[in-house]
Amino acid sequence: MMTDKAGIYIHVPFCLSKCHYCDFCSRTRADDETKKLYVTRLCEEIRVFGSELEGRPVADTVYFGGGTPTLLSSEQLSRILDTVNEVFGIDQGAEITAETNPKSADLLKLRDMRSIGINRLSIGMQSVHDNELKALGRIHRFSDFADTYLDARQAGFNNVSVDLMYGIPEQNIESFRRSVETLAVAHPEHISSYCLTVEDGTHFGNRRDSLVLPDEDAVSEMYIMMTEMLRAYGYEKYEISNFAHNGQVSRHNLKYWKREDYLGFGPAAHSFFGGVRFANSRDVEGYLNGKDIKEHSEKITDRDAADEYVMLGMRLREGIDIGEFNRIFDVDFMERYGNTFERFAPEYISIDDRRCAFTDKGMFVSNYILSET
Amino acid sequence: MSQNDRMKKIRNFSIIAHIDHGKSTLADRILEATQAVSKREMEEQILDNMDLEKERGITIKARAVKLDYTAPDGETYVFNLIDTPGHVDFNYEVSRSLNACDGALLVVDATQGIEAQTLANAYLAVDAGLEIIPVINKIDLPSADIDRVRGEVEDQIGIPAEDCPTVSAKTGLNIEQVLEAVVRDVPAPKGDEDAPLKALIFDSYYDSYLGVVVNVRVMDGQLRAGERIRLMSTGKEFEVVEVGTMEAFGLSKCECLRAGEVGYITASIKSVGDTRVGDTVTLAERPAEKALPGFKAVQPMVFAGIYPADGAKYGDLRDALEKLRLNDAALTFEPETSIALGFGFRCGFLGLLHMEIIEERLEREFNLDLITTAPGVIYEVTMRGGEMIRIDNPSNYPTTDEIEVAKEPLVKASIITPTEYVGGLMDLCQDRRGIFHDMKYLDSTRVELHYDLPLNEIIYDFFDALKSRSRGYASLDYELKGYEPSKLVKLDFLLNGEQVDALSFIVHEEKAYARARRIAERLKENIPRQLFEIPIQAAIGSRVIARETVKAMRKDVLAKCYGGDITRKKKLLEKQKEGKKKMRQLGSVQVSPEAFMAVLKLGDDD
Numbered sequence: 001m002m003t004d005k006a007g008i009y010i011h012v013p014f015c016l017s018k019c020h021y022c023d024f025c026s027r028t029r030a031d032d033e034t035k036k037l038y039v040t041r042l043c044e045e046i047r048v049f050g051s052e053l054e055g056r057p058v059a060d061t062v063y064f065g066g067g068t069p070t071l072l073s074s075e076q077l078s079r080i081l082d083t084v085n086e087v088f089g090i091d092q093g094a095e096i097t098a099e100t101n102p103k104s105a106d107l108l109k110l111r112d113m114r115s116i117g118i119n120r121l122s123i124g125m126q127s128v129h130d131n132e133l134k135a136l137g138r139i140h141r142f143s144d145f146a147d148t149y150l151d152a153r154q155a156g157f158n159n160v161s162v163d164l165m166y167g168i169p170e171q172n173i174e175s176f177r178r179s180v181e182t183l184a185v186a187h188p189e190h191i192s193s194y195c196l197t198v199e200d201g202t203h204f205g206n207r208r209d210s211l212v213l214p215d216e217d218a219v220s221e222m223y224i225m226m227t228e229m230l231r232a233y234g235y236e237k238y239e240i241s242n243f244a245h246n247g248q249v250s251r252h253n254l255k256y257w258k259r260e261d262y263l264g265f266g267p268a269a270h271s272f273f274g275g276v277r278f279a280n281s282r283d284v285e286g287y288l289n290g291k292d293i294k295e296h297s298e299k300i301t302d303r304d305a306a307d308e309y310v311m312l313g314m315r316l317r318e319g320i321d322i323g324e325f326n327r328i329f330d331v332d333f334m335e336r337y338g339n340t341f342e343r344f345a346p347e348y349i350s351i352d353d354r355r356c357a358f359t360d361k362g363m364f365v366s367n368y369i370l371s372e373t
Numbered sequence: 374m375s376q377n378d379r380m381k382k383i384r385n386f387s388i389i390a391h392i393d394h395g396k397s398t399l400a401d402r403i404l405e406a407t408q409a410v411s412k413r414e415m416e417e418q419i420l421d422n423m424d425l426e427k428e429r430g431i432t433i434k435a436r437a438v439k440l441d442y443t444a445p446d447g448e449t450y451v452f453n454l455i456d457t458p459g460h461v462d463f464n465y466e467v468s469r470s471l472n473a474c475d476g477a478l479l480v481v482d483a484t485q486g487i488e489a490q491t492l493a494n495a496y497l498a499v500d501a502g503l504e505i506i507p508v509i510n511k512i513d514l515p516s517a518d519i520d521r522v523r524g525e526v527e528d529q530i531g532i533p534a535e536d537c538p539t540v541s542a543k544t545g546l547n548i549e550q551v552l553e554a555v556v557r558d559v560p561a562p563k564g565d566e567d568a569p570l571k572a573l574i575f576d577s578y579y580d581s582y583l584g585v586v587v588n589v590r591v592m593d594g595q596l597r598a599g600e601r602i603r604l605m606s607t608g609k610e611f612e613v614v615e616v617g618t619m620e621a622f623g624l625s626k627c628e629c630l631r632a633g634e635v636g637y638i639t640a641s642i643k644s645v646g647d648t649r650v651g652d653t654v655t656l657a658e659r660p661a662e663k664a665l666p667g668f669k670a671v672q673p674m675v676f677a678g679i680y681p682a683d684g685a686k687y688g689d690l691r692d693a694l695e696k697l698r699l700n701d702a703a704l705t706f707e708p709e710t711s712i713a714l715g716f717g718f719r720c721g722f723l724g725l726l727h728m729e730i731i732e733e734r735l736e737r738e739f740n741l742d743l744i745t746t747a748p749g750v751i752y753e754v755t756m757r758g759g760e761m762i763r764i765d766n767p768s769n770y771p772t773t774d775e776i777e778v779a780k781e782p783l784v785k786a787s788i789i790t791p792t793e794y795v796g797g798l799m800d801l802c803q804d805r806r807g808i809f810h811d812m813k814y815l816d817s818t819r820v821e822l823h824y825d826l827p828l829n830e831i832i833y834d835f836f837d838a839l840k841s842r843s844r845g846y847a848s849l850d851y852e853l854k855g856y857e858p859s860k861l862v863k864l865d866f867l868l869n870g871e872q873v874d875a876l877s878f879i880v881h882e883e884k885a886y887a888r889a890r891r892i893a894e895r896l897k898e899n900i901p902r903q904l905f906e907i908p909i910q911a912a913i914g915s916r917v918i919a920r921e922t923v924k925a926m927r928k929d930v931l932a933k934c935y936g937g938d939i940t941r942k943k944k945l946l947e948k949q950k951e952g953k954k955k956m957r958q959l960g961s962v963q964v965s966p967e968a969f970m971a972v973l974k975l976g977d978d979d
Contacts, residue, residue, distance in 0.1 A: 219928050271937070365926055365927065368926060
C-alpha cells in the first residue's frame, strides 16, 4: 500500500456563520490578525512535520477544507501551497481543491485562486430552495450560489464539485427532485450529496425533539431517485455519496476510501500514513498559541487493516476486488466476509468470484450489513 | 429469681403500620431511648438494614432486637422488639411474627388515618390475641388531626384510644409515652419453662459462618447448646451449636433460652428451607406433644421466567438465585429453556413485590442484567381424560380441545379509599373481572370496598392503576380465596411467522383481544426495522386476532466522511456491532433485550 505519493489536507476553521447542522471544527470570529497567525502556524506545522519525516512523499492532491478556506486571502492560500511544495513537492498535474461557500469568494478572488494553482473548486450549495437554505442556517440564497458557480466557470475552473443535502427540514421528495435537476442541468463535473445527520452539540442536535425531517422512507426514496436522475444526466455514483461526470472523481477523497496515504494539517485534521492513523484535536485556540495538539495515534493491525479495507472499499461502486484483497492480506475474503455478504445477495449485494459490492439499494443500508460482519 | 418474676420483666412486642406511617422511624427512636444505640452511632433505621428496604421504606424480612429499658420507677425491663414485614405479599410472615409477640404498637399517621394495611395488620394482631396499643404518629405535622384519628381507631378497630401515645417519631416528641405504654399495657409472656420445649420460628437467615440462624420465641421449656432439636413440621433434627439473643449490634451468645424469651439458635443448618417460618422447634429427647398452631408451608403465587440478558451469564444467575434462596424459603426456581431467551429459570414468588425485590437484588447485588417474562399465576387445568395439572408456565398450557375445565386463583381484596374515588375504582375492579361483595362506610369520607378478583388481573399493574385512579390515596390488601373455573386462553405471538415462546401468556378470553392489540403495537414500536418486512401476529391457537407490521429498513448509512476521519466511522460501526451482539435472534428477526423488556413490562392501562 505504501506509495511515494500522498494527499495533503489543509484545514481552515473559519466561517462567516455556523450552519445549524455543522459539526465541523470551525469558528466565526476571525480577524485579519488571527488568520495571519493561523497561516503561520499551519506553515510551521507542515515544516516541522516534514523535517521529522524520512522519505517525504510527493503531494499528488491538496485539499483545502473547512470551515470556509476562501476566507483566507489568495496570498495566504498561496503561501500555504508554497510551503507544501517546499516540504513535499507538489506533483505536476496534482489535484488541488478548495472548498468554498456562495458569497465567500468573488470573481476576482476566484481568478487569483486559479492563478496560484488551485484547479478544483467545491461549492456548498446544499439546496436550490431558499426556504430550505434558511432552515439549514445557511447565509446564502440560491442566487448567490448561481453567481459563485458562474464566476468559477468564468475564472477558469473546469473541475467544479457541488454539495447537495437531503433529509433536511422543509424538504420533500418533489423539492429535492428540483434541486437535483437544477444542479444536473448546471452540469458540474462532480456532485457530493449528503443525507443530513443530526449530531449532538449542533444547533439541530439541541432541538432534536422539535426538528421535523423527512422520514426514513422518504429519504430512501430521495436517495434512489437522485441516483437514477443523475445517472440519466451522465453521472456515475462511484461512492455512496459521490457522483462524477466522465470519471472526474475526487482524487483526494478516493485516498480515504482506498487507504492511501494522506497527511492532514490544522485542528481536527486526520492523517493516515505508513499504516498509522493520527489526528489533531479540535483546539483552535491552542493551535494558534503554538500548542502541540496531536491527540490520537493508532497503529493499524493486520486484522484491522483488512476490516478497514472492506469497510472503506465497500463504499465504492466498484467494491472489493477479491483477488487483490486476498493478495494484500493473505486471507481468504470469502472465508472471512463472504458468507455474511452472500446472505444479502442479490438484493443488497452483488458478489461473484472477482468482486463484492453493494447494489444501489444496499449502499443505503450499508452500515446495517457491515455491522453483520 | 422465679420464672414468674423473670417473665414479669419481659415485653415482647412488634410495631405494625401502613407503609410510610413511620414504623421504622419509631423503631429507631425506641432503640435510641433505650440507649441500645447512641445517637452518634445511629445510622438511620438500623432495623431495616438492606438498601432496598431503605429505599422502599418497607421491611422485607422480620428482624428482632433485645433492648433493656429502665423505667422511671427504677425497674429494668427486657424489651424484645420484633419487626414485621409490611406488605400483603408477606402476610403469613407477619402473622408468625405477631404470634411471637404479646402485644403490638399500631402506628397510625395523624395526617392520613387508618388505611387498608393498618386494618389488615390490626386484624392479624387481633387474631393472634395481641394487646394492641395505638400510637398516633406525625403529630408535629400541621395537617395532623389527632382527634379524628383517635375516633377512627376506636370506631374501626374497636380499641380505646383516649389515652394512647401521640408522638412524633421524627422529632422524638413523647417517645417516653410509648415506652411506658409498652411496660403498662403489653402483657408479660406466659409459659412454663419446665414443660417440653416449644419455640416458634418467626424468621431465619443464612450466615456464611454460622449457617442458618433461626430466630425464635420460646413459648414453653428451655434450650441450651449441645441439645438436639427437632423441627416439628419435617421431623428433621439438628444439634444446637449456640443459643443467644439479638442485640442492637449483633448476636450475643447466652447459656440458655427460656420460656417467654426471644433469641436465636444455630445448629449447622445448611438451608433456610429446613427452618420454615411458623414451624415449632422442640427437643428430640423430650418432644412437645403438639406443634404450635398456624404453620403452613408458604407457596409461591406468582411465577415468571427470569433470563440473563447476556446468555453467557446463565451460571451467574443460577449462583445468584441459589444464594438468595439460602435466605428466602419462599423463592422457588427451576431451570427452563426458551427458544427466544435461551436458558433461564422459572421462578416462583409470594407476590409482585417479592418478585420485584428479587429482580432488584439480582441486578444490584449480583450485577446481572435480566429479562423477565410477564408474571403469571398457577392455573389448575382438568384435562378431558380427567387428569388435573397445575400450570405455572404458559408454554405448558394445553390446547383448548384438550381442556375439560380450567380454573384460576381468586383473591379476596379489600380496598380503602376516600369516597370521591369510589366510582373510578369500582370501574377498575369491574374491568379486572372483579365480583363486588360489599361497600362499607368507615366514616363520612372513606369507604372500604370488598371484591373477589382474579389474581392474574392483580399481578399486572392493578396496584399502579389503583394508585393513579385515587391520586395515591387508595390502599389494597388481599388474600387468596381459592380457585374458580374461568374461560382462559393462551395468547401467542409470532414474528415473521415464528412463535416467540417468551411472549406467550394466559389471559381471560374477554381480555385477549385488547391485550393482543396492545402488545402487538408495543412490539411494533420496539422492534428495530430490519432489511425485510416483519409481520407481527397475535394468535389464540391458529386463530390470528391482531396484526401489525414492522416496515423494512431503508436507510442505515453514514453518508458523510469527516475529512478522512476513519477512526470515527470505525467506532460507530463497532458500536453497532456491539449492539447486534446483544440482540436475540428469533428465527430471522433480531430483537434487543430492551425491546423485550418494554413489551413485557406492559401494563394494560396505558
